[in-house]
Amino acid sequence: xxxxxxxxxxxxxxxxxxxxxxxxxxxxxxxxxxxxxxxxxxxxxxxxxxxxxxxxxxxxxxxxxxxxxxxxxxxxxxxxxxxxxxxxxxxxxxxxxxxxxxxxxxxxxxxxxxxxxxxxxxxxxxxxxxxxxxxxxxxxxxxxxxxxxxxxxxxxxxxxx
Numbered sequence: 001x002x003x004x005x006x007x008x009x010x011x012x013x014x015x016x017x018x019x020x021x022x023x024x025x026x027x028x029x030x031x032x033x034x035x036x037x038x039x040x041x042x043x044x045x046x047x048x049x050x051x052x053x054x055x056x057x058x059x060x061x062x063x064x065x066x067x068x069x070x071x072x073x074x075x076x077x078x079x080x081x082x083x084x085x086x087x088x089x090x091x092x093x094x095x096x097x098x099x100x101x102x103x104x105x106x107x108x109x110x111x112x113x114x115x116x117x118x119x120x121x122x123x124x125x126x127x128x129x130x131x132x133x134x135x136x137x138x139x140x141x142x143x144x145x146x147x148x149x150x151x152x153x154x155x156x157x158x159x160x161x
Contacts, residue, residue, distance in 0.1 A: 034118060035110045036152070037097035040073070040080035044092075048072065048085040055081060064103070075101075092149045098156040105156045112154035116140050130154075 045051040048070050052062070055074050060081065064073035070085040078101055082094065098109045113132050119142060120126065130138035130152075139153040 034115055036095040037109065038099040038101050040082055040094045042082040042084055042092040042094050044088050044090055045083050045085050048083050051083050090149060092151050094151045094153060097152065097154045108159050111158045112138050112140065112152050115152055
């Protein structure tokens, strides 16, 4: 099978799984979907200039960061990628509660401590954890079964609810 065929088969299988999982129990219907915030991928790169040049060929534009500090944020439409040289070992999936895709502060959103409480109740372990006694910027991390890091990084004060 070629790659295109594999992708098509995978997409059809995923569509079938989504359709099959739409039936909800009364308990599931009561659960509120978490609002994780703006999403980006943070890539640990070896040569930030080479990586930036590569992504610019895909029409990504720099929207943040400082190349001289070995980190930049690139965007193409709603796709956002952070390039980080020498700052961490592995790629990270990053969620920013309280931010839109344009880094605008939202007035109503799920605070990072609320997300942490929900995930803990679902049996996940954080390392490190957000300080639940604070109301300002905070973060926590979880790892998926394959060791991928998910960073929940809130840069804005808690919403006033």
